[in-house]
Amino acid sequence: MGVIVAANTGYTLYGNLIDTATVSASSQLIPVYNLKNMQPGKVWRASGCVEETVTVDLGSKQFVDAFAVVNQNMNGRGTIRVQFATDAGFTDVLFDETKRAIMPEAGLGYDPFGWSLGGYPRMDDPQRNQAIRTFLAPKKLKGRYTRFTFKNPTLAAGYIQAGRLFVGRQYIDEYGFEAGWSYTWNDPSQISDTERSIFTVSRPRFRLMNGKFPAMSPEAAFGAMDRMKKQLGKSKDLIVSAFPEDQWSAQRAYATSIYGVLSETAATGNPFFERFDTTLSARELVP
Template sequence: MPAAVVFENLADAASVRASSSILLAQPTLVQQVHVERRWRALTNVAHLVLDLGAEIPIDTVAAMGLTASAARVRVSADDPSGAAGELFDSGQITVDQAYLAIIALCDMPVAGRYVRIDLSGATFDYVEAGRVCVGLRSTFAYNFDYGWSYGYVDPSTRSKTRGGQTQVTPRRPYRTIDVSFARVTAADRYTFVERIDRENALQRDILFITDPESDNLARDTIWGLMSETTPIVQPFIEDFTKQYRIEERR
């Protein structure tokens, strides 16, 4: 299946509540842009509920910056607790400790209002979440080409002491991805490709899913900012090309 992207985050306009939280790490922190500023619960089993305010079509829920070992996502139209999960229930999702994120994808959009994210961590003293994305994904008609690149940038600094030793001030590496779509249809261009350039540009995060059928969506998804804006090019009569360079948000 071709790559997909969520560029309008409905979670940011939602009402957010949690089963518990510490004083300086309230659940609304999942709506601010810095993933490392996290909501923290008082215990190692807790949940968030996002009220979207109305029944809105959604098919993607993601949570980044997690301190947890397992998660569960449910979507409800009528249950304010979100526990009914009659529209969608992901079941238990294992949190890959290399990526600290979960991505839950519905096969088809559902008109939901309440999104519940349960987190648990038997080996942790508490659970946390840094950012939540809820939205409707757009899937490209054709996938990106071979030759794409994926890697890590290490922002750590190194300096030499007077004695010649190398001192390292460590920083957590972040991921980058560079993909090129050699065939973008006119429908894709006018329904979402131009909207991403116009509305997100270099300012608003996007959720880029390289493989929606992956068995490890946290590994194959990046939440971040485009590092540069690139033009839409028309090399053929009916189709266009587009390149995306994205840096993971911390």
């Protein structure tokens, strides 16, 4: 089994509350309720791209500290704003952050002026670079309403779309992931080989990441980690990122960020006094 490893800034997002929430949008060429579907290929599509919003009503006040947008079609000129509030009018706002829709990249890339030094990675291949943008609150907040505001007036498609929204919790271990991490592409295609010919059934490729947490405190092992394992199981979605917000290589940040489900979990062990370890494996859900 490979091992996910990251700097101490690596994180896992879990406990997505959008499945039981009420979602509404400023416009919808393709229904906004698709955002409640875990499959990122089932998108919500707005009628425009100048300014579009999606509002998530959790039904009651809930503890939240993580937000994300998955599989959106915006370019480097676009922005995404996330607001979290206690009221539907967003007068009592607990969290408010705006980011570029595509993570800035140091080095050659695509920016508003074209291909240049210090641009943005191109999202031409969603199988290779599924656009994930995350927003982390500095502490746990108790609110009810989340508003996502998308602005991208120069978007060539003329409309904004997204495959999944995330409103939930974050887990960041005090020691990060263990060094030596790896990820791989998995190809589930089938090949039938006869004496005279070869037949193939092509299927979408997806990434697999396996992460080991080698030195958790008792509070983390039997608190946040145990709660995360129980909530996720194998049927709930998560986002895991080894190099989030990488300032030196946006390509590395996207390559090591996965939206998917848990494919395997190991038991929590006790290798050292007052230190505990476990392993999580994530399977990507592709558009």
